Amino acid sequence: MKKMDTDKLRQSAEQIHLTDDQKTRIVENCMKHAGKSPDTGQVTESRHIFEVERVQSHPIRRVIAGIAACAVLAGGIGVTSHLITRSGIPGGATEPATEMTEPVQNVVPFGDISAFCFLGDANDNSDIPSEGLRFTEEQAARLNEFFASQTWKLIHTYNTGDEGFDPNFDGALLGDSAPPAEEYCYYFRSYDENNWYGDISFSSERYLEYRRPDPDNNSEIVEIYPIDAVAFREAVDAVLEGREMTETAESATAETLQLAQVPDVVGRNVDDAICLLGYKDFKVKTVYVAGEEKDIVMSSDKEAGSNYPVGTLITLYVANGTDTEEDHGYPFPSFTDFSYLETVCFYDFPDAEKSAALDELFRSLTWTEKYSREYRTENEFEEALNSSYWGDPNSFVNGDVTTYCFKTENKELGTTLVSVSPNDGGGVTVADKDGLHIYETDFDKLVGGIGEILFGEGLYGEDAPFGNYSGEWLNGNAPKMDYKFTSTSPEATAVVDMMKWMYWPTAEDGYKGTDEHLGFDWFALWYTVGDTSYELRVYDNDYAEWTAAASISDHDGAIENGTDTRTTGLRVKSDNLMHCFCLMTGTEVYPPFGSLYKIGSVTVNGSRNVTDYDTLHRLTQAFYGYNWNDPDTTSVPREEPVYRFATNINDTVRHILIYNDGTVSWFDKDGSWTPEELDGRAETYWQIGEKTDLCGTIREILG
Amino acid sequence: MLTAERINDAVEEYGDMLYRLCIVMLRNTADAEDAVQDTFITYMEKSPAFNDSEHEKAWLLKVASNKCRNVLRYRKRHFAEPAEVLDAIAERTPDNRILESLMELPEKYRSIMHLHYIIGYKVEEIADITGLKSSAVKMRLQKGRKLLAEEYGKE
Numbered sequence: 001m002k003k004m005d006t007d008k009l010r011q012s013a014e015q016i017h018l019t020d021d022q023k024t025r026i027v028e029n030c031m032k033h034a035g036k037s038p039d040t041g042q043v044t045e046s047r048h049i050f051e052v053e054r055v056q057s058h059p060i061r062r063v064i065a066g067i068a069a070c071a072v073l074a075g076g077i078g079v080t081s082h083l084i085t086r087s088g089i090p091g092g093a094t095e096p097a098t099e100m101t102e103p104v105q106n107v108v109p110f111g112d113i114s115a116f117c118f119l120g121d122a123n124d125n126s127d128i129p130s131e132g133l134r135f136t137e138e139q140a141a142r143l144n145e146f147f148a149s150q151t152w153k154l155i156h157t158y159n160t161g162d163e164g165f166d167p168n169f170d171g172a173l174l175g176d177s178a179p180p181a182e183e184y185c186y187y188f189r190s191y192d193e194n195n196w197y198g199d200i201s202f203s204s205e206r207y208l209e210y211r212r213p214d215p216d217n218n219s220e221i222v223e224i225y226p227i228d229a230v231a232f233r234e235a236v237d238a239v240l241e242g243r244e245m246t247e248t249a250e251s252a253t254a255e256t257l258q259l260a261q262v263p264d265v266v267g268r269n270v271d272d273a274i275c276l277l278g279y280k281d282f283k284v285k286t287v288y289v290a291g292e293e294k295d296i297v298m299s300s301d302k303e304a305g306s307n308y309p310v311g312t313l314i315t316l317y318v319a320n321g322t323d324t325e326e327d328h329g330y331p332f333p334s335f336t337d338f339s340y341l342e343t344v345c346f347y348d349f350p351d352a353e354k355s356a357a358l359d360e361l362f363r364s365l366t367w368t369e370k371y372s373r374e375y376r377t378e379n380e381f382e383e384a385l386n387s388s389y390w391g392d393p394n395s396f397v398n399g400d401v402t403t404y405c406f407k408t409e410n411k412e413l414g415t416t417l418v419s420v421s422p423n424d425g426g427g428v429t430v431a432d433k434d435g436l437h438i439y440e441t442d443f444d445k446l447v448g449g450i451g452e453i454l455f456g457e458g459l460y461g462e463d464a465p466f467g468n469y470s471g472e473w474l475n476g477n478a479p480k481m482d483y484k485f486t487s488t489s490p491e492a493t494a495v496v497d498m499m500k501w502m503y504w505p506t507a508e509d510g511y512k513g514t515d516e517h518l519g520f521d522w523f524a525l526w527y528t529v530g531d532t533s534y535e536l537r538v539y540d541n542d543y544a545e546w547t548a549a550a551s552i553s554d555h556d557g558a559i560e561n562g563t564d565t566r567t568t569g570l571r572v573k574s575d576n577l578m579h580c581f582c583l584m585t586g587t588e589v590y591p592p593f594g595s596l597y598k599i600g601s602v603t604v605n606g607s608r609n610v611t612d613y614d615t616l617h618r619l620t621q622a623f624y625g626y627n628w629n630d631p632d633t634t635s636v637p638r639e640e641p642v643y644r645f646a647t648n649i650n651d652t653v654r655h656i657l658i659y660n661d662g663t664v665s666w667f668d669k670d671g672s673w674t675p676e677e678l679d680g681r682a683e684t685y686w687q688i689g690e691k692t693d694l695c696g697t698i699r700e701i702l703g
Numbered sequence: 704m705l706t707a708e709r710i711n712d713a714v715e716e717y718g719d720m721l722y723r724l725c726i727v728m729l730r731n732t733a734d735a736e737d738a739v740q741d742t743f744i745t746y747m748e749k750s751p752a753f754n755d756s757e758h759e760k761a762w763l764l765k766v767a768s769n770k771c772r773n774v775l776r777y778r779k780r781h782f783a784e785p786a787e788v789l790d791a792i793a794e795r796t797p798d799n800r801i802l803e804s805l806m807e808l809p810e811k812y813r814s815i816m817h818l819h820y821i822i823g824y825k826v827e828e829i830a831d832i833t834g835l836k837s838s839a840v841k842m843r844l845q846k847g848r849k850l851l852a853e854e855y856g857k858e
Contacts, residue, residue, distance in 0.1 A: 009820050029740055
């Protein structure tokens with residue numbers, strides 16, 4: 001920047017002054033505040049703070065308040081409600097927990113539940129079965145009766161297409177920060193072949209979220225209602241299981257109307273903050289993070305000024321007195337800030353004890369920054385998630401192998417993604433608010449240490465699958481896909497690299513491989529070192545067997561294989577591993593139109609709607625295992641398809657056509673359609689079914 | 704607790720500086736005045752012991768900057784146009800255009816640019832005030848300069 005421009009900028013800014021009136025007001029209000037504040041007793045002090053007269057209304061604020069008021073009238077209390085309540089100084093919103101003045105209604109906001117034909121697990125990874133269902137009339141009537149007995153109080157609404165919508169509020173409920181698996185999270189969905197009409201989700205965080213399309217803006221309208229989630233779960237379970245509701249369910253909303261406004265505690269001493277929040281009957285969790293002003297609250301996971309049911313847990317991020325993040329001893333936030341963890345080998349989420357152990361592990365390592373750059377795209381999170389270091393120090397490319405991935409959404413620290421990757425000999429990618437960074441450290445100790453802490457007993461390093469592999473011939477086999485490779489190709493090396501950096505938890509005794517889940521029996525990789533052959537056989541129920549079979553030479557020198565065999569049962573995330581396997585070997589054994597059982601509903605030939613989990617699972621299996629990587633792109637006139645499957649995901653209807661000769665094609669088409677419109681649209685066909693009579697298999701499954 | 708005289712002195716000494724920062728960050732005179740007032744209330748409540756006037760100034764800027772960020776967290780859609788804000792509080796001159804351009808930058812750049820080019824802090828000092836790493840401050844200054852040049856060159 002030129003000096004002349006700098007001078008202009010400074011001169012221009014220096015024209016800005018507080019007027020004498022403004023200064024007087026500020027000093028007077030400071031003194032009023034001081035006069036009413038006792039030396040001790042934060043609650044009393046807070047009440048007095050609330051009474052402090054604010055600066056005079058300003059025309060701009062009046063306009064804003066007017067807009068906010070209009071928004072409230074038009075759409076209930078939304079994010080704009082902050083503007084109305086904001087006129088208090090921080091900490092000013094400390095009136096005791098009381099019923100709020102938002103409209104309370106007994107009209108069920110989402111209407112007749114029978115329109116919501118699908119019940120699922122919002123996280124799609126918990127133990128809750130995710131089979132679709134259609135309620136019987138009796139079930140729908142009981143659910144309607146239950147919902148009608150509740151009192152519905154809208155506490156928050158927003159439109160996802162609105163520039164001002166608050167993604168933090170959204171994420172805190174059901175979005176990115178999904179509750180742990182043991183905390184259920186049902187949702188009901190209303191949709192048909194052509195349209196999605198809405199979702200009702202309820203979580204253990206004491207909210208019900210009603211989300212529906214806003215076709216005018218191509219976005220979604222979201223409404224949040226407080227509920228007693230435990231009681232709701234019990235009530236829904238009772239209805240679905242055909243039994244009486246418990247007392248807990250019947251008293252579902254007994255406490256939900258008790259809302260309180262979250263005071264602004266940022267900048268306060270943690271004891272004061274706990275006192276203020278406790279006074280409003282909130283529960284408080286404190287997490288200490290890097291920050292110079294010891295014991296001062298740096299941020300909170302609940303927005304000041306927003307309304308939450310009393311008893312809600314509020315997490316405060318408190319400065320631990322250290323100057324910068326480096327004082328942790330490692331270049332990313334304390335592990336206690338992390339809200340998300342994914343590993344290539346298995347899922348788990350660390351509790352407080354494990355978090356502390358991870359912190360200790362990270363501190364014990366030396367971290368050296370190897371590379372750093374700013375983001376290059378608007379979508380920083382996606383860029384971070386898909387970036388890794390791969391040889392070229394001037395660029396990040398998509399990472400093939402990520403052993404562990406941690407993510408935090410601490411407001412003060414921003415989103416930080418830590419990806420542990422063996423690429424280029426081992427590095428840790430840290431993606432934070434400033435950009436992407438690569439750190440070197442003792443990778444063996446890091447990956448093995450994390451594995452031990454998270455998963456307990458297991459194999460790692462030389463003892464683990466492929467730990468002793470050193471470039472010998474590698475053999476691979478996956479039944480049904482009829483695929484084998486025997487090579488020392490780069491692809492095989494990539495597979496081996498991935499295996500080598502994994503931590504393999506040992507399975508409990510008695511755990512056996514099955515083929516009930518993903519549609520393949522198993523796949524295997526094996527190699528030999530000296531006289532011993534090693535085989536990893538991965539089953540689809542998150543289980544693998546690692547077998548070392550020593551060959552023993554008899555006195556004539558003949559080799560007898562497998563006379564000294566040791567097999568270890570291991571836990572592994574089979575589908576993750578299979579996907580990695582496919583990616584690295586350039587094969588694709590999963591059909592490109594998705595797994596039908598995960599989609600949850602398929603319409604067959606325009607009339608029959610299949611939602612039964614077992615049937616969908618068997619259909620998924622029918623398509624699995626062929627080489628979907630090699631389509632035929634020549635458009636060939638064909639006979640009418642025998643089967644037309646239609647799935648609906650987010651308003652997009654996906655058509656899958658299965659022909660008599662075993663050919664499969666698929667394409668997406670929105671809106672209504674006729675069979676004539678469909679035929680001839682596909683440009684890509686897969687000739688997969690000849691060998692197994694695909695149509696016959698499907699006919700058998702559908703009955 | 705500080706005396707009225709001390710608060711008065713502090714407002715006289717630092718009020719304009721804080722108000723400028725808050726105006727640039729919040730683009731709204733009423734909220735800027737609120738933020739300045741909140742800053743002085745915190746100043747009075749905590750009555751921190753400062754090593755010298757530079758320490759005091761940096762502390763106030765840090766608190767004001769945090770207050771502004773708190774406001775920005777839930778008020779993203781109600782920015783006024785920079786020209787409108789500046790018209791209300793300062794005489795319009797050709798030189799205002801560059802300040803208007805600065806106020807058009809994303810928040811994370813304009814606060815750092817303000818501290819560097821208007822108040823005159825060095826990179827390390829800004830890192831101290833904002834809690835950012837020096838490398839991050841440098842990056843933001845670099846990107847901020849580029850964005851400012853683009854914005855200023857529009858008209």
